[in-house]
Structure formats: C-alpha cells, structure tokens
Amino acid sequence: MDKFIHLKVKRQDNPDAAPRWEEFRVPYKPNMNVVSVLMEIRKNPVNAKGEKTNPVVWECNCLEEVCGACTMLIDKVPRQACSALIDKIYEKNGFGALIQLEPLTKFPVIRDLMIDRALMFDNLKKVKAWVNVDGSFAIGRGPRFPERTHRWAYIISRCMTCGCCMEACPNVNKKSEFIGPSAIAQVRLFNAHPIGEMHKEDRLDALIHKGGIQECGNSQNCRKVCPKEIPLTTHIAAMNKETVKYAIKRWLNS
Incomplete structure (x- = not known):
C-alpha cells in the first residue's frame, strides 16, 4: 500500500491577494524534509483533489540551517523547513498526520510561503x-x-x-x-x-x-x-x- 504525506499549505498569489488553503498528497519516502516535499509538489503541481495548480512558492538557499531563508510556520511553530524532518514530525503526531505550512505572520507576504524579512x-x-x-x-x-x-x-x-x-x-x-x-x-x-x-x-x-x-x-x-x-x-x-x-x-x- 502506497504511503502519502498530507500537506495543507496557506497560499497567497501576491502581497495584496486574499490568502487561501490548498491541500496536497505527496508520496512518502524515508528521510524527507519539508523542503524536499515542496520540491516534489513543484515537480508535479497537482493538489489533493487532482487539480492542476501553481507550484508552491517558498525561499531557501543553504539547505543546512545556516541562511534562515526557509523559515515558515510548520504546524504553528516557526522553524526552518530544511531541518524539519517528516519522520520526526510523524514520530510526534503519528504517521500520516496532516502537516500545516504557513508563512510567518510578522512579515509581509510576497507569495505563498515566501516573506520579506x-x-x-x-x-x-x-x-x-x-x-x-x-x-x-x-x-x-x-x-x-x-x-x-x-x-x-x-x-x-x-x-x-x-x-x-x-x-x-x-x-x-x-x-x-x-x-x-x-x-x-x-x-x-x-x-x-x-x-x-x-x-x-x-x-x-x-x-x-x-x-x-x-x-x-x-x-x-x-x-x-x-x-x-x-x-x-x-x-x-x-x-x-x-x-x-x-x-x-x-x-x-x-
């Protein structure tokens, strides 16, 4: 039986647009982090309803918790997407639990999960x-x-x-x-x-x-x-x- 990562992403098309939620199902692989899940969505931008959509926008540079660019709210906690391991999240919340991604709230949103620091x-x-x-x-x-x-x-x-x-x-x-x-x-x-x-x-x-x-x-x-x-x-x-x-x-x- 195939295993999936269930993601709920808060999206915003531009700084003045109204935010909305969109869900995704990404095939599970061991040792994935949140960035790698977002990369899978970028390769195949289809939401959980099977509808074609725009790839999720986020920011990252170093992928090793040095640049600080990929900070976002992951299940309401501010942290880096590169060091947020899916397996660790599932250890805490149970396998297959919904993972919620949002942009930081104290900074202007540029688009989706990308903010202006x-x-x-x-x-x-x-x-x-x-x-x-x-x-x-x-x-x-x-x-x-x-x-x-x-x-x-x-x-x-x-x-x-x-x-x-x-x-x-x-x-x-x-x-x-x-x-x-x-x-x-x-x-x-x-x-x-x-x-x-x-x-x-x-x-x-x-x-x-x-x-x-x-x-x-x-x-x-x-x-x-x-x-x-x-x-x-x-x-x-x-x-x-x-x-x-x-x-x-x-x-x-x-």
Whole structure:
C-alpha cells in the first residue's frame, strides 16, 4: 500500500491577494524534509483533489540551517523547513498526520510561503550591527576577543536573522516598533568586539529610543524557538543593565 504525506499549505498569489488553503498528497519516502516535499509538489503541481495548480512558492538557499531563508510556520511553530524532518514530525503526531505550512505572520507576504524579512535587516541598521573599518588598505590582524568573552559572543554570531524570534515575540506586532530580540543580542555582540566597542554608545543610544529594549515584555518565547539555541533573554537582560547605566550617565552629563 502506497504511503502519502498530507500537506495543507496557506497560499497567497501576491502581497495584496486574499490568502487561501490548498491541500496536497505527496508520496512518502524515508528521510524527507519539508523542503524536499515542496520540491516534489513543484515537480508535479497537482493538489489533493487532482487539480492542476501553481507550484508552491517558498525561499531557501543553504539547505543546512545556516541562511534562515526557509523559515515558515510548520504546524504553528516557526522553524526552518530544511531541518524539519517528516519522520520526526510523524514520530510526534503519528504517521500520516496532516502537516500545516504557513508563512510567518510578522512579515509581509510576497507569495505563498515566501516573506520579506527586510524589517530585520533594517533593525540591524538602526543599531549599527557592524564593525567600522576606515579605509580599504591592509591593516593586519585586528585585536582578538578575550577568551571568556569569545565563548558567549560566538554563540550570538550564529544568528542567521531567520525571524523565528520575531514571530514568537508578542511584542513584535503592528502596533509596536519593537526591534526584536535578535537585534538587541547583536548590540551586545558588537559592543563586546574590541573594535566595535568604539561605537558602543551609538548602539546603546538606539536601544533607549522608541522601539528599543524598553518594549521587551520578557515573555521568553524567543529563547524557546531560536534554532541556534541562542540564550536571547540572557543577552537582553545584559543589555537592559547596560542601557540603564548609559541613560543615567547621559542624564548626569546633560
């Protein structure tokens, strides 16, 4: 008897179109992930009713949980489609259980499961999440992180701007300009950098203005869904302490 994967996909033809649901049945093979199932649909775009349809649109690049592009809601949980193994899903929900795919809700939909993550990159610009290097000439090796700092800074550097933390955070919504957990953690990373530290106050200044760290409600959701297991709430707490010290210092000097 043939085995099938039953998929329910939330589709949207363009940013202004009304969303709709469409179901698919894909022949089961061991060791498939959600991306490989979507690829099977692309090869033969026929829905569960046997009707010809357009291939499902989604985004992916690395296929190894590095780029963050294939983030989507899989059974209501934000995660990467490349690392979402069908067999693991069935271990939890039972073989043949309906698998539901939706685009992230905190970002504009481009089409189907493909969303626009520009908001996250704009937030990184707000907090100057980079190390300034003046000139293109060779300046040799830069100063190194102290080892005790490097241990936690490296974990933050694994962030792939995937959007999982933004999706899970209740304070990221249409009524708020909150920059989100990942941008706050990046401030700590670049303020700890021996060269990036020179612009430390610029980043702290961005965090104390509208949409900054004061809008975090400490729900802890970001830490739970981070695919890289970055302890985001730990870094938010550290930056909360730093911004308070900076704000008091600025007030005393005004």
